[in-house]
Structures are given as structure tokens and as C-alpha cells.
Amino acid sequence: MSRYPGRIGRLVLRAGSLAAALGLWQLLTTYDVNLWVRFAQFPTVTDVARTFADRLAGADYWTDLTDSLTRIVTGFLLAAVLGVATGVLVARSRLAEDLLGPVLEVVRPIPAIAMVPVAILLFPSNEQGIVFITFTAAFFPVLVSTRHSVRALTPVWEEAVRTMGGGRSRILGSVVLPGALPGIFGGLSVGIGVSWICVISAEMISGQYGVGYRTWQDYTIVNYPGVFVGMVTIGLLGWLTSTAVELVGRRLTRWLPRTSYTPAARPRPARNPATTSTTEPAKAAEARDEHLV
Numbered sequence: 001m002s003r004y005p006g007r008i009g010r011l012v013l014r015a016g017s018l019a020a021a022l023g024l025w026q027l028l029t030t031y032d033v034n035l036w037v038r039f040a041q042f043p044t045v046t047d048v049a050r051t052f053a054d055r056l057a058g059a060d061y062w063t064d065l066t067d068s069l070t071r072i073v074t075g076f077l078l079a080a081v082l083g084v085a086t087g088v089l090v091a092r093s094r095l096a097e098d099l100l101g102p103v104l105e106v107v108r109p110i111p112a113i114a115m116v117p118v119a120i121l122l123f124p125s126n127e128q129g130i131v132f133i134t135f136t137a138a139f140f141p142v143l144v145s146t147r148h149s150v151r152a153l154t155p156v157w158e159e160a161v162r163t164m165g166g167g168r169s170r171i172l173g174s175v176v177l178p179g180a181l182p183g184i185f186g187g188l189s190v191g192i193g194v195s196w197i198c199v200i201s202a203e204m205i206s207g208q209y210g211v212g213y214r215t216w217q218d219y220t221i222v223n224y225p226g227v228f229v230g231m232v233t234i235g236l237l238g239w240l241t242s243t244a245v246e247l248v249g250r251r252l253t254r255w256l257p258r259t260s261y262t263p264a265a266r267p268r269p270a271r272n273p274a275t276t277s278t279t280e281p282a283k284a285a286e287a288r289d290e291h292l293v
Helices: 007-030 045-056 059-092 094-107 112-122 126-151 155-163 168-206 211-220 224-252 280-292
Strands: none
Touching: 007 045, 045 059, 045 224, 059 094, 059 126, 059 168, 059 211, 059 224, 112 126, 112 168, 126 168, 155 168, 168 211, 168 224, 211 224
């Protein structure tokens, strides 16, 4: 039975799928294919690549990139800290749940981009308003994920720490936060993606610089290759930041057992019990423990 490709083979497979998608895009736009959807208005891959190269050579592109990254990092870090703290507080305290829960549940369904008028009224500058919208977008996914993760922890761990004389701070640092880390990083992964959606939208509406603002400006002057440059930039930035969050999460949760894709095992021939070594159960247990590490 053939095995699935290794690391190099998977990288080649992924690069090939991306190249195939770009090739299909080039063919559809070059020959102005109009089926159910219209590709005649789309720029070709070469047009977008040429515009991208021109943007990379200019200073405005890097200014927009820096502004968008500054806004997303500031808002996301605030949301990560306050979202985790509020989620733990609401999950561990009935008083906090009764005081904060109703307000949070009423505000949570409101789309973050709908907060643009509120941000304009509250903050003296557009920059602060965009950071606020980015913070709001990431805050609630982190809050909800943290709250559910803390509530899902088994009480046995906390009781064990109490039995050994540990107080609230020891329980928080040794049981609650480590046990909830997988769920917390799940919320952070969702939050960073939602943050990019909202920060780009906010830049389109009220920004002066940024990738979203530049993309909207290109659309207003009918510069479609520039629009696609902005879209590609947003996609790359979102992918890089999401990967960074995932890598940090895997680093902090190294103690968790990892699952992996393994080929189906071949049937093994039956052996005579008399010839079976008595050390094999110990070897199997050792192999299992090594896998969990």
C-alpha cells in the first residue's frame, strides 16, 4: 500500500495546487471566458504581478503595510489580554457572570464593523477608532472560547491542588490557564482572522492609510490590478499572522499529545504464544509513552 508523501512531497503538492490555480486564472482572463460568471473584466495574473512589482518599488505600499500591521497587532494584543482575563473571570465567578454576562451577550452579536459610527463618536482620531474596531472584532471570539474552555476543565485537578495546599493563584497558574490553553488559542486563531476582516473594512470606510484604504482607492479609480494587489496582500498578511498564532500555540502546548496522519497498518501474521517474549508488553507501553511525549 502506497504511503502518503512526506514533508517535501507535501510542499511540492501544495505549490503545485497554487500554481494550477494561478494557471487557470491566467487562461480564463486571457481568453475572456464568460460562462455563468464573467472573467472578461478580470485582470490577468501577469497584470497583477506587474502592478505588484511596481507597488513594491514605491514607498506608499510599505507605509500602508506598516499602518495595517500596527493597527492589527495593537488591537489583537489588547483583545487577547482582556478577552482571556474576562473569559476566566466570567467562568470562575458567579458575581462577574451576573454583572458582565448580560452586557457582553447583548453586545456580542453586533458586528464589529457596525461599531464604526460609535468609534467616530468616541475617539478623537480615526487611528484610535480603527484599533477599537479591531479590538472588538477579536475580543468576543477569545472571550467565548476562553469561557467554554475554563468551564470544561475537570474539577479533579483543582481539588488535587487544593488538597496539596494550593490557593487561588496556584490553581489559576497551574490548572486553569494551562488546561484552557488549547481552547484559548482556538479563539485567538478565529480572532485574528476576524480582526483582518474588520480592520480592512474600517480602513475602507474611515482610514487615511492602510491596505484597505489603498484597495478602496484603486477601486474608485477603476484600477482593478491594484485592487487584486490589495487582495493578495491581505491574504498573505492574514496567512502569516494566523500561522504565527498557531506556532505560538503549539509551542506553549507542547505537553499535549499530537495526532498525525499514519498509513493503515498491514496485517501481521499470527505468532506462536510460546515464542512471544515477555518483554513485549513493556516495549509497547514504552512506545506509547514516547508517542505521547
